[in-house]
Every structure is written in C-alpha cells, then in structure tokens.
Amino acid sequence: MLDINWVCKNVDQVEQALKERNEQNVDLETFVKLNQDRKNLQFRSDEIKHERKEISTSFQKAKKAGEDVAPLQEKTKALKNEEKEIDARLTEIKQQQREFVMRLPNLPHEDAPKGGEESNKVTRTEGEKPAPFDFDAKDHMALCEDLGFVDVNNRGVKIAGSGFALYQGIGAKLVRSLINFMLDLHTDEHGYKEIAPPLLVTRKTMTGTGQLPKFEDDLYHCSKDDLFLIPTAEVPVTNLLSDEILSPKQLPVAYTAYTPCFRREAGSYGADTRGLMRLHQFDKVELVRFCLPEESEAEHQKLLGHAEKVLNLLGLHYRVLELASGDMGFAAARCYDLEVWAPVSERWFEVSSVSNFRDFQARRANIRYRKEAKKVEFVHTLNGSGLALPRIILCILEQYQTDDGRVRVPDALRPYLRADFLSKDV
C-alpha cells in the first residue's frame, strides 16, 4: 500500500498515477479530509489521556491527605466518556482509511511505458527461433493427446471439474523433472534458499502481498477455517519476513519455492482456457527477493536474468516484454513478462512475470530494515516466476517434437528425466 500521509501530501501525483492505471472514481479529496480528522481526533484523544493520567497521580496524594476524592472521580468519568466517543470515531476513521488505501494500486515506475496493454514494449527477443518443420507438426493439444501423458479433458475434469490437468506416466515425470531442474538451478547457481511453504494461508497473509481485500473472488477459500489456497508461492514466501526488522547486512534475501498455485480465474473464460493454457491449479517455481530500496532496480534486472536462465537452458525462443502502467499487476511498480514462442500454435505464451514492488508489499506486510540507529525503513520486495510449468511444457512439446511423433528432451532436462525422448507409453 501507499503511505497515507504521503498520499495526502501528493494528491496530484497519485491522481495522475491512478489515471495511468485506469482506476476510476477514487475520491482522494474525502480521503485527505479524513486524514485531517484523524489527526485532530488523535490530538484530542492524547490530551484527554494525559489529563486522566494526571488525575490518577494526584488521586493517591489526595486520598493520603484525607481529601475528598469524589470530584476527581467525577472528572475522570466525564473525560472517559468523551474519550470513548472520540476513540470510537478514531477507530472508525482509521478503518475507513485502511479500507481505502488497501485498494489503491501501486504507483507505476516513472520509466514504465505509459498506456494499456497495447503499449507493452518488447525489449528483447532471445534464443533462436525454431526452423520451420519439414513434416506435419502437431500443436500441443494434439501432442498431449497422442502422447497420452497429459489427460486434460477427460479424467482430470472428471475428478475436479474443468480447468484441472492430470499428468500421467512420463508426463508426470516431466513435471517433476522441470521442478527439480529449476530449483537446483536457482539454489545451486543463483544462490537462493529453498522454501517449502504452507499452501493455505490466513487472511492477513493474503493482505500482505496485495491479493486481499481487492481480489477475494480470484481465490479459493476454506470458509470453515478462513484460510485461502495460495495463488502463487509469492504469498507465503514474501510474508515469511512480515513484521520483522532486518539488519542491512542480511540483505538481499533470496528465496525460491516450488508450489502448486490455485486460481479461480473467475471471469476469464474464453479462447485461452483450453488445454494447458489456463488452469485452476498449476505448478510454479517462484523467486522472491528482499533488498535495500536503492538496490531494487539492479535486483530487478538480476531477478529477470535468473528467470531467463531457465529458458536459455531449455533452449526456448522467448521475448522480454516491459509492461505498460495500465497492464501491470495491482502491487507492481515495474514488471517484465517473459513470453515463450510456441512454433505450431504460432503465438507467445507468458511463462513468467518479474516484478519490482518497491515498498508497496513491504508496507502492507510490515517488512523493514534498520537504516540507522534510530531509523527503520521498508525494504523493497521483488518476485518472478522461475517459471510456471504448464505453458513451458506446452512450448517444449511443440518445439521439440520429431517427425516420428515423439518429443526430444531438452539437454538440460536429460539428467532429470533420464531419457532422450518422450514417447507414448514409456
């Protein structure tokens, strides 16, 4: 979230940013007024408390001296009534402010492209574009079916409904191999500490990273215990350090975690829901970093590099997109998407989103560091997928298929799969 006092002092800037993010009907004027009310009430409340304290101190003396204490008690009673009333209003205002500010998106980075999705900027295209097939190549749907290792439309749906994939045989092993490959890369080569977090988290945790209160509809919720299934490992892993004050020496902190991700995808029916393209549950290896504010730009690039490395090693053709202010996620200040080329479907698939949140999440989750002896400040948080599996599988299938109906295993995965080809019924 944004700092309340800062918002009140920089209304124009916030308004401008909200416009860039297509946020309509945000009543900042009332918000600013509310803040002044809060301060005034706080002042009066403190005053009353102070007065009561003094009465309480003089009470003893009065009693010892044998004076009548009834007037003091009367006075306190009156003060308490006023205090109660003021504090109730104060609590209400604070609640309103919180409710308001929690729904404000992050400010876009000043260098982020302006505009909506159409303004996303392709910053680089990497890897070799696969040569055209000299045989009748199949798309990922057909390959899944022919190879029989991703059972998308039959039994997965039978047991859990639409939007759930079921991997079997070497398909399941491919999933496991990709996870291990990515985790090994990030822990051994990139210096991340591996985390295996809870997959269900509390309301507070979901609020810390920005999923709540605004996006409750997108989450699976266990009402009996008021717990939510995580939509990404970002949620538990970022909140790992919530309410903590770190020493600058500890920074940067780098965590990686494999988890399944659960998303209701409410309202996103349509063309992209077939096959492995969009699922209610999918596997992802996530990268999360915490750092000093002045280092977050550099950290962002580093993080991007770590995610890209996975694609390099898998030999996939991909591009780096810098997202425009109107297309970024709620909490992000700056964001790169990695999109992989699927040569038969002839389109790009997003497999990673690498974001710098600056202090937006840190302020929500209250993650700070001691800047100087008497000064604490919020850290910056970043995260990126490294990577999401289903679309990677999809692209691997399309790109690495052979004319005999098999799929060649990318070199980097061979030690994990212990096979050179994926083929039916292996």
Next chain:
RNA sequence: GGAGAGGUGGCAGAGUGGUCGAAUGCGAUGGCUUGCUAAGCCAUUGAUGGAGUCAAAUCCAUCCGAGGGUUCAAAUCCCUCCUUCUCCGCCA
C-alpha cells in the same frame, strides 16, 4: 477434539494493582584499554501515532499475544479469541 500450563523488549528472564516502557543477564553497536589471542571497562541499544520544526532538537500518547471489561489507576484482576508446550484421543 479433551485436560493442564504458558505467551513480557533481538534472545533469556524478573515483575501479581500506582513510583513499570518495564530489573538483570546475554547479544548487538560505539568508544577506551590492554596484548597473549580473546578478555576487561564505559556508554548506547524497541516500535507506532500525534504536536513541533525548513529539517532537527524537544514534548505528548500508545504498545508486556489480540480484543473487550473492572478500577481514580492494569504487564499485574475478569471475559473472549489466537497461539505455544505437556498429557490423552484420533490420524498420514
């Protein structure tokens, strides 16, 4: 799920109605000193909100798991919830 015992500052741990934001120890930071390799001495060492200021200084308030209550006065008494530990039950 049942019974019992706890939750105090970075950690350990005192404190059972006012003088307690809280002893003491450890740790950390700064300084001094010494040299027999690590110790000694001194000092500093929580956060949040508000007032104030160009900014500080400074002042006030709040916080002893969370939220309510009793009282002139609550870390301390009462209630609810959360959580940790031990035992029992159940279970991968």
